[in-house]
Amino acid sequence: MIRQSNPRAPAPGSEATRLPLDAMTIAVTGANGFIGARVSELLSTLDSPPKLRPLSRRHARDQQHTVVDLADPHSVSTGLRGCDAVIHCAFDFLDMAANLRIAAVLASECAAIGARLVHVSTAAVHEPFSDGELDESRQPADGGSDYKQIKLAIEDNLLRLAREQELDLVILQPTIVYGPFGRAWTDSPIRELLTGTVVLPDEGRGLCNAVFVDDVCQAVISALTVPLASGERFLISGAAPVTWKDFYTAYQDILGVDAVRLQPADVRSFANGPVEDERREVAVPSGNQGVDRDGSATVSPALSRGKQLKNLVTKTIGSRAATQLNMWVSFLLSRVTGGTVHKLTGAKSAMFSARCNVRIDKAKRLLAYEPRYDLAAGMRMTSPYIVETYGRLARLRPRRKL
DSSP: OOOOSSOSSOOTTTSSOOOOGGGOEEEEETTTSHHHHHHHHHHHTSSSOOEEEEEESSOOTTOOOEEOOTTOHHHHHHHTTTOSEEEEOOOOSSSTTHHHHHHHHHHHHHHHHTOEEEEEOOGGGGOSOOSEEEOTTSOOOSOSOHHHHHHHHHHHHHHHHHHHHOOOEEEEEEOEEESTTOIIIIIHHHHHHHHEEEEEGGGGOSEEOEEEHHHHHHHHHHHHHSOOOTTEEEEEOOSSOEEHHHHHHHHHHHHTOOOEEEOOTTOOOOOSSOEEETHHHHSOOOOSEEEOTTSOEEEOSOOOHHHHHHHHHHHHHOHHHHHHHHHHHHHHHHHHHTOEEEEOOHHHHHHHHOOEEEOOHHHHHHHOOOOOOOHHHHHHHHHHHHHHHHHHHHHHSOOOOO
16 A cells, blocks of 8 residues: 655645635535534634635535535536635545545546645544554554545545646644534543443543644645645644543533543453443444455445434434434433443553554644644633533533442
8 A cells, every 4th residue: 555755746836836825715625514614714714815615515504615526526626616725624424435436536636727635634544553652654554443444545545646646635634633513522522421421441541632623724724835745644633642531521521520430450341330332432433335455445244224224314414413313312311221331442442541642743844833722722612512512411410429
């Protein structure tokens, strides 16, 4: 598999002087999503904003988005006409293999029109995380979850296209991104805290490389204009890691509940109520597609009827509404069962136990990236969203010592 940071000599417009933001037309895929919506908002509120073209699979209420089928070359060509850069945030969790095709179509069109492609990937491509420092010099290993494999296959394919089609490409790899509307690292931990007990391994001392969403957006915006050789990859995280105990306790304090348990390093499990393997809850869900080493799709065993129903609901009402529905269902069930012990197992437990420090030196040097939000500041920004969205459920939850 191809994993190079600088796959070729600079393309025109990469290390050459680039347009200023206010002279650019910028398309954003996944403009209804967590990072895509926030980066669009921040760009639009600049003193001298660029022309924005938010792209979505469906119209958003009270928003002027261009509806584009990202897997269709003609639709993408029309949607990107006149663009100077594309921020690719979209990801289809219900059809994992489709993301490979989408990235390839976007890359080919960007190469054809000379637009820079800023691809928002994930630090999960480096899983499993080990103790010590992690930077871009580490080559990701094969294997792991469908999500990791798809994201890694997309990166490898984009780097190949950067060489073959003279694509101007920047790849960003954010770590644990939290903030308002963050499903994986805000909504999911909140759901756990409201529906039972969260058991953190190794007394919660593992390192959490948390980064507030606005800092990720800062890196995205910088990547639009900084002269770079094509194919550069950047890990994007906070200024310094925190512990998982600090991360979950911050959410617990906002909710006003007491739901975090610390598992001693030499104890493997708690026997206190129903136990739920939480790996599938915080990790990004996969669909019915897998990925071979070469990035080609393979069909996994059929989805359970429950998973099929969940996917159908998500497609019908949208991911945000589906998240809220799932929260209410989980909460009501927890009141019937007396609460769930959310215990981490397998790769998720290893991740929460690892003392991995993600380095951002390269992003600081080449993107002038400087995280502005430590955990306290990021949680202050996130607190109003949590209170508004989950405050009612938090008030219904018994205030008892666990």
